[in-house]
Amino acid sequence: MITFHPLIPIALWLPLALAAVGLLIAYGVMKRGRIPQKRYVTILGLMSATFAVPLLILLNATWVRRQPPPPGKPLLTVLIDRSGSMATEDGDADGKARFAVAQELAADVVKRFGEQYDVRLRTFAETSAATDANQLAKIEADGKATDLGQSIEKSLGEDRPAGQAVLVLSDGIETSGGSAARLRQTAERARALSTPLFVKTIGTDKSVRDLQISLYQSQELAFAGQQVPVVVRASHSYPAPQKTTLSLSCNGEELESREVTIPGGDEIEALFYVDQEKQGLYRYELAASAISGEVTSQNNQATLLLRVVNQPVSVLLLEGKPYWDTKFLIRTLSSDPSVKLTSVVQLAPGRFLERQIERPAENADADSDETVAADPTAPQAGAWKIHSSAESFLTNRQFLSQFQIVVLGRSTETYLTDEALIELRSWLADNDRALVCFRGAPASQLSQRLGSLMPVSWASSAASRSRVALTESGKALQWLPQTGDELQLLPSLASSADPAEVKPLATVLATSSDGADGEKVPLITYRPEGSGRVVVIEGAGMWRWAFLSPEHQAHDAVYGKLWRSLVRWLVSNVSLMPHERVALRPDSIAVSSGQNASATLILRPDEWDSPPQVELSGGSLDKPQSFAPQANGSDSVFRVHFGKLPPGRYVAKTLGTNEDESSAVAAFDVRDDLRERLDVAAQPHTLSQLAEQSGGSALDSVASDELPAALNSALIEFGEKNRPQRIVRNSAWNRWWVLTAVIGLWGCTWGIRRWSGLL
Numbered sequence: 001m002i003t004f005h006p007l008i009p010i011a012l013w014l015p016l017a018l019a020a021v022g023l024l025i026a027y028g029v030m031k032r033g034r035i036p037q038k039r040y041v042t043i044l045g046l047m048s049a050t051f052a053v054p055l056l057i058l059l060n061a062t063w064v065r066r067q068p069p070p071p072g073k074p075l076l077t078v079l080i081d082r083s084g085s086m087a088t089e090d091g092d093a094d095g096k097a098r099f100a101v102a103q104e105l106a107a108d109v110v111k112r113f114g115e116q117y118d119v120r121l122r123t124f125a126e127t128s129a130a131t132d133a134n135q136l137a138k139i140e141a142d143g144k145a146t147d148l149g150q151s152i153e154k155s156l157g158e159d160r161p162a163g164q165a166v167l168v169l170s171d172g173i174e175t176s177g178g179s180a181a182r183l184r185q186t187a188e189r190a191r192a193l194s195t196p197l198f199v200k201t202i203g204t205d206k207s208v209r210d211l212q213i214s215l216y217q218s219q220e221l222a223f224a225g226q227q228v229p230v231v232v233r234a235s236h237s238y239p240a241p242q243k244t245t246l247s248l249s250c251n252g253e254e255l256e257s258r259e260v261t262i263p264g265g266d267e268i269e270a271l272f273y274v275d276q277e278k279q280g281l282y283r284y285e286l287a288a289s290a291i292s293g294e295v296t297s298q299n300n301q302a303t304l305l306l307r308v309v310n311q312p313v314s315v316l317l318l319e320g321k322p323y324w325d326t327k328f329l330i331r332t333l334s335s336d337p338s339v340k341l342t343s344v345v346q347l348a349p350g351r352f353l354e355r356q357i358e359r360p361a362e363n364a365d366a367d368s369d370e371t372v373a374a375d376p377t378a379p380q381a382g383a384w385k386i387h388s389s390a391e392s393f394l395t396n397r398q399f400l401s402q403f404q405i406v407v408l409g410r411s412t413e414t415y416l417t418d419e420a421l422i423e424l425r426s427w428l429a430d431n432d433r434a435l436v437c438f439r440g441a442p443a444s445q446l447s448q449r450l451g452s453l454m455p456v457s458w459a460s461s462a463a464s465r466s467r468v469a470l471t472e473s474g475k476a477l478q479w480l481p482q483t484g485d486e487l488q489l490l491p492s493l494a495s496s497a498d499p500a501e502v503k504p505l506a507t508v509l510a511t512s513s514d515g516a517d518g519e520k521v522p523l524i525t526y527r528p529e530g531s532g533r534v535v536v537i538e539g540a541g542m543w544r545w546a547f548l549s550p551e552h553q554a555h556d557a558v559y560g561k562l563w564r565s566l567v568r569w570l571v572s573n574v575s576l577m578p579h580e581r582v583a584l585r586p587d588s589i590a591v592s593s594g595q596n597a598s599a600t601l602i603l604r605p606d607e608w609d610s611p612p613q614v615e616l617s618g619g620s621l622d623k624p625q626s627f628a629p630q631a632n633g634s635d636s637v638f639r640v641h642f643g644k645l646p647p648g649r650y651v652a653k654t655l656g657t658n659e660d661e662s663s664a665v666a667a668f669d670v671r672d673d674l675r676e677r678l679d680v681a682a683q684p685h686t687l688s689q690l691a692e693q694s695g696g697s698a699l700d701s702v703a704s705d706e707l708p709a710a711l712n713s714a715l716i717e718f719g720e721k722n723r724p725q726r727i728v729r730n731s732a733w734n735r736w737w738v739l740t741a742v743i744g745l746w747g748c749t750w751g752i753r754r755w756s757g758l759l
Contacts, residue, residue: 020051046749061732074163076117081170083143084676099141102169112708124151147176171203172683187693196696203682211236212299218589221572223338224310235267311579312340320411328543352387394420408442429530432574455527459500465492466512474509493539581607586668597642619648
């Protein structure tokens with residue numbers, strides 16, 4: 001086929017053609033009768049040809065021919081999702097399983113496109129694998145997870161000159177942790193390879209009926225004999241209220257159980273208490289009885305690891321004057337067997353009373369809230385000493401290093417010299433320590449160095465009183481799970497300076513519940529300082545919480561619980577307790593069977609020449625296995641990677657440690673991944689976005705029996721837009737013989753005219 005692509009605009013070519021015709025006519029008129037008629041006609045014909053050939057060349061006559069397509073058939077890959085969610089029986093109106101519908105659709109595609117395309121079948125879940133029509137009929141939907149992005153990536157690896165496309169038959173549920181960004185990258189790579197993705201979402205937004213429980217904290221630290229609250233959250237997906245029995249057990253022995261009613265579509269919290277008299281690592285199981293019709297009971301249980309230590313927490317309390325708040329705080333802390341208290345109170349200028357209060361006797365029930373409430377002013381024995389100066393308390397590094405928590409009262413300027421603040425900041429940041437200001441600003445005038453330590457800044461205000469209410473952050477931390485709702489019922493606290501600004505990185509745990517102008521004032525705030533924490537508790541008069549009037553007697557135990565919870569919370573996340581030389585901590589108490597189990601090993605460098613190995617036992621292991629810790633950028637922190645483990649209960653122990661070193665032992669559970677059984681609502685939006693970004697399309701609106709025809713139309717449309725037939729164009733005059741013929745024609749015309757005497 002010949003087409004024309006003029007080398008000059010037609011508007012210019014036409015005048016040239018008309019001029020050539022006019023010149024020929026004029027020349028013919030002028031030369032008529034001067035030569036014989038036959039020669040006259042020949043000369044005019046040759047001259048017309050010499051004019052016509054350049055004009056035709058300017059029209060750029062082009063030979064056009066279609067190039068045959070690349071050899072071979074185009075590749076059509078059919079990806080069939082075989083993950084556990086595809087076993088859901090909502091694939092069609094008849095209640096057929098999603099995977100069964102996908103199998104039928106794949107068979108229809110193979111039958112319809114087998115002659116035109118190289119059709120290949122692949123199934124995918126955690127990974128993808130090739131299959132054929134016969135094997136596909138025997139496969140079951142039992143995959144533990146769905147990695148959609150990686151499965152499509154593996155289908156794009158082959159270069160097919162004849163073209164390729166991918167058909168995805170899935171419910172669109174991604175459970176392997178693949179992000180939207182990763183799926184978008186997969187779609188963009190498919191577009192770059194001119195490989196459209198066509199998707200068919202199978203399934204509905206059906207949800208399953210299930211009951212599940214969880215813990216706010218799956219690892220807890222406690223002191224010997226100390227009660228620890230355990231908050232259990234229970235919820236279900238049934239539309240109507242359901243009853244279940246929650247039980248607490250340890251080492252297979254049930255300790256407590258209770259029946260609860262969970263409203264439909266809601267969540268409840270239940271509170272249990274655990275305690276142990278001896279140090280060690282204790283595993284507690286909390287379980288909920290199964291409800292009729294629930295899809296699985298594996299998530300009806302949760303594990304709590306309680307690490308019990310018998311070494312007390314060393315607390316230093318510094319006070320500028322004798323106050324009732326200080327007196328009751330000393331009584332409360334000294335009655336706690338988990339606290340070793342040293343208090344320093346300025347009695348007069350140049351006179352400081354230091355008391356090292358002895359711990360209660362082991363047989364005393366000092367952790368009992370009733371005991372503390374019954375006699376809040378019970379005296380405690382201990383050594384005491386009078387000092388004439390306060391400089392040595394915070395500036396003496398050796399003296400300060402023995403404490404884990406420092407509590408500052410009011411008017412403590414005497415203790416907080418510049419040298420002391422430098423030591424205090426270093427003690428906080430480098431040693432996982434905690435500073436508590438329990439009556440607001442620790443000094444009437446804050447220096448720049450002291451102010452930079454505080455999580456809030458203060459501004460003078462009129463005297464005010466306010467009650468305490470936990471914030472959402474305070475509730476989420478579960479610092480006071482058993483007393484949080486009671487705080488608003490207790491006597492108000494007095495304040496003459498309100499926090500004017502909460503500093504960056506600070507977290508407000510409690511605010512005022514009854515501000516006069518409706519503005520909530522931060523009352524309990526904390527901020528990290530290096531590896532330590534600084535906590536500020538606003539307001540004076542908290543001593544009244546420990547000496548309640550008759551109308552508040554029901555909340556008599558709150559004051560003691562508050563301070564015990566605070567102490568436990570401040571030391572629960574430290575790297576190493578003072579008496580510990582090693583700590584082994586699992587990253588998670590419950591690990592999915594598809595995830596890598598790992599732990600962090602923390603060592604006291606001066607106690608170890610080289611990092612010890614960690615021995616793992618339990619589960620389905622035939623014998624214990626040893627793992628070498630890997631450095632984590634520090635000479636004291638190491639990572640231990642156990643890899644993927646089969647379901648079971650495992651115990652990890654640091655080799656080279658003593659039996660009584662409970663911190664050297666860790667425990668965790670490996671459980672089946674339930675996401676494929678619980679998260680079964682189809683996600684057509686995910687698949688549609690994937691198809692559009694790749695240049696393909698979604699076929700969700702097409703009936704199953706019409707899918708092959710709709711796919712064929714979509715493939716043809718894509719081919720016409722993105723893979724048109726290649727056409728080869730060659731200019732007709734761009735050949736040697738054309739040039740020779742033109743020159744010969746011009747020469748012949750010149751010769752005849754010369755011979756005829758016209759030149």
